Amino acid sequence: MTKITPDFAEELKKYGDDTALICFNCGTCVAICPLVSESFPRRLIRYIQIGARDRILENADDLWKCLHCGLCTQTCPRAADPGEVILSLKRFTVANWRKSYNV
Amino acid sequence: MTDPKKMKKNKEKSEKIGVYICYCGGNISDHVDVEKVREAAEKFPGVAVARTNSFMCSDPGQELIIEDLKNGVVDRVVVASCAPSLHENTFRSAITRAGANPYIYDHANIREQVSWVLHGDKATYKAEKLVAAATGKAGLLEPLDPIRVNARKHATVIGGGIAGLKAARVLADRGLEVVLIEKTPFLGGNAAGLDTVAPLGEQCSALIAELAKGVLEHTAITVLTRSEVVGFNGYVGNYNLQVKTTLSSSSAFDKAAGHVVPFEGDNADTPTEQNVKTGAVVLATGFRSYQPKTGEYGFDDHREVLTLPEFIKQLSEVNCSGDILELNGRKIRAMAVIHCVGSRQIPGIHEEDENGYLNEYCSRTCCSSILHAANTVKEQFPKTNIYDLYRDIRTYGRGQEELYDRAARNRVVFLRFEAGNSPTVSANDDGSDYALKVTIEDGLTFSEEIEVPVDLVVLATGMEAGDVSDLVSMMKLPVGTDKFLQEVHPKLAPVEMSVSGIFLAGTAQAPMNISEACNGAAAAAVKTASLLSKGYLELDPYVAAVDQDLCRGTGACVDACLADGALEMIDAETENGTEKKARVVPALCLGCGACVAVCPTGAIDLKGWSLKQYEAMVDMIVADELIDI
Structure with missing residues (x-):
């Protein structure tokens, strides 16, 4: 069961870009990403959309595999700026690292 | 009527049949050896000339027929081409232009019935047979005159919703007398329950008021509210409707925003019944909103579960400030909307209703409507979280995909x-104070099971066919498997019904939005007007x-007759x-031939389809050997 934190998108605002909700889950970012497999970065962006705060911290390892090549941002058809969202998530994860009981 | 003397004179078989065989640009000739068919046709009894053309329906093709008729080479015409539903009228009018009677023509369908379904020798063989049969019949064809009947320049519209109002006004503007029959005391129909409408957000009540004003102020339109059709007879151009006006009090109908009440206070003391003599009928009987079953997505079990029309109504009455929506004093911090209810x-997945029916169609309007409602909420109350649970998003049409995009940007x-x-x-x-939880296996989140706590659930309920069973049996109307009234052809005759002089407007036909209902209504009205405007009709003989x-x-014959009143003693x-x-x-007369089959003396026959012709x-x-004679 994936739990929802309804106002998570609000919470994330202070860490940077909050364009995640514009994403319509096409998966272009996953297809173009040269480094990380397993639905990166869409999975984490999707977790932002539904407010699955715990899932983000559980899967935060993936974030540090990203080299910020920018291909996902270049190809995103919704201009949802996945690269910037990943940066926001890195900041969020660092800030919440020790608070997390999962990691 | 055809002059009997002329009929007698033409009893002899024609010896001047012209056969015109079409290549259809390869559509036919890729599979049928058209030249071989022509050679065979030249030898058929009575055939004077057989010709081919790559497109017989083209001007040069038609010109072949016209020239032969004018030069007296032929006096009967057989065209072998596509289905007669496509070009029968084309060739009839070519024959008329040549100064001949258009009914001296028969048609062999060698495309749909041959080249599209058979290949090689079989195709050529069948094409020859069909052409042979057509020439056999053509030899016995007699000139006929269309049946001319007077037509009243008067139309009746049944239903006073958006489509009915639109149709009535268009009809009146084209010079017809119109009676509009509405069973409730109100005008506006289902749309009267709406607030603002997608995609532009105009007030629906303003749309209805404008349409109703156009109807009520037009002197050629009589509006009969609280009225129903209880009797129906006659034929195209000359229908008689028995209309009953009841006393059902206004309170029996839920008066919603946008309802226009014509003639307020004009309550008759006694129920009245009147005969309306009319030329054609436009059915604008509308739809009814799907009512979920008890327990369907918690409906009836939880008072926080609403249908879309209920939610639209409550939302239109909201009078709260702040950035969280409040309904009936309850803060709606989060709400879920569920599509395709x-x-x-x-079949096999959803539960059938008590009569074993399923609504297998898409209701087309609910996606746009629910997203419009979601945007309305989010733009006024941004702190109310909305979760949209969908199977597919179908916001088709101009300006409607934007509703989806706006919803995403509205978070x-x-x-x-x-x-x-x-x-x-x-x-x-879960111990929180949210009243409900919605559990979904979310395809966008890798099929993880997600639990969404909410204060409100709105079901995007679709459209069902209105109950018009009384009209269906009275007027013998065709109904689709989806229970909506069925047009003759979804593309080529989209507002016509198989009963001549009866037309379809709006959601009586299928789920559609207001724009589409107005399109359909205007089309039906113009079709009706062009049918009646000459004051007489010509029917096939x-x-x-x-x-x-x-x-x-x-x-x-009278006992066997299928059309009431078509045969009399x-x-x-x-x-x-x-x-x-x-x-x-x-x-x-429907021309069905039931009477021909039962007549003990062979005294009755069908014009243009006589037993001799068959x-x-x-x-x-x-007669294979005939071909070689």
Whole structure:
């Protein structure tokens, strides 16, 4: 069961870009990403959309595999700026690292 | 009517049949050896000339026929091409332009019935047979005159919703007298329950008021509210409707925003019944909103579960400030909307209703409507979280995809479910103060099970066919498997019904939005006006005709007749005194031939499809050796 934190998108605002909700889950970012497999970065962006705060911290390892090549941002058809969202998530994860009981 | 003398004179077989065979640019000639068919046709009895063309329907193709007729080379025409539904009228009018009678023509369908389904020798063989049969019949064809009946320049619109109002006004503007019959005391129909409408957000009440004003102020339109059609007879151009006006009090109908009440206070003391003589009928009987079953997504079990129309109504009455929506004093911090409720139901997955029916169609309007409602909420109350649970988003049409885009930018969260794995709505038991929780296996989140706590669930309920069973049986109307009234052809005759002079407007026909309902209504009205505007109608002459010399007055034909009133017994004066004879009412005759089959003396026959003509067709089909004679 994936739990929802309804106002998570609000919470994330202070860490940077909050364009995640514009994403319509096409998966272009996953297809173009040269480094990380397993639905990166869409999975984490999707977790932002539904407010699955715990899932983000559980899967935060993936974030540090990203080299910020920018291909996902270049190809995103919704201009949802996945690269910037990943940066926001890195900041969020660092800030919440020790608070997390999962990691 | 055809002059009997002329009929007698033409009883001889024509020896001047022209056969015109079409290549259809390869559509036919890729599979049928058209030149071989032509060579065979040249040898058929009575054929004077056989010609081919790559497109017989083109001007040069038609010119072949016209020239031969004008030069007296031919006096009967057979065209072998596509289905007659496509070009029968094309060739008839070519024959008319050549100064001949358009009914001296027969058609062989060698495309749909041959080249599209057969290949090689078989195709050529069948094409030859069909052409042979057509020439057999053509030799016996007689010139006919269309049946002319007077048509009243008067139309009746049933239903006073958006489509009915639109149709009535267009009809009146084209010079017809109009009666608009509405069973409730109000005008506006289902749309009267709406607030603002997608995609532009105009007030629906303003749209209705504008339409209703146009109807109520037009002197050629009579509006009969609280009225229903209880009787129906006649034929195209001359229908009679029995209309009953009841006393049902206004309170029996839920008065919603936008309802226009014509003639307020004009309550008759007694129910009245009147006869409306009209030329054509436009059915604008509308839809009814799907009512979920008890327990369907928690409906009826939880008062926080609403249908879309209920939610729209409550939302229109909201009078709160702040950035969280409040309904009936309850803060709606989070709400879920669920798409496709009562639509796109799948056999084996969804539960049938008590009559074993499923609504397998898409209701088309609910996606745009629910996203419009979601945007309305988010733009006024941004702190109310909205979760949109959908199977597919179908915001088709101009300006409607933008509704989806706007919803995403308004931070509506979309979650996707499969038809066989619908979300569940239940009481929330996680200790928080949210009343409900919605559980969904979300296809966008890698099929993880997600639990969404909410204060409100809105079901995007679709459209169902209105109950018009009384009209259906009275007017013998065709109904689709989806229970909506069915047009003749979804593309080529989209507002016509198979009953001549009856047209379809709006959601009586299928789920559609207001723009589409107005399109349909205007099309139906213009079709009606063009049908009636000359004051008379010409109907195809393929009807039964009685040979008074042979008729013995048994009445068997009247008993067998399928169209009420098309055949009647009369007292005819003959040399033996007064005798019973059968008489055909051509405007009512369907041309089915049931009477021909039962007549003991062979006194009744169909014009243009006589038994002799059928015999000639069969003779030509079975007589292989004929071809070599």
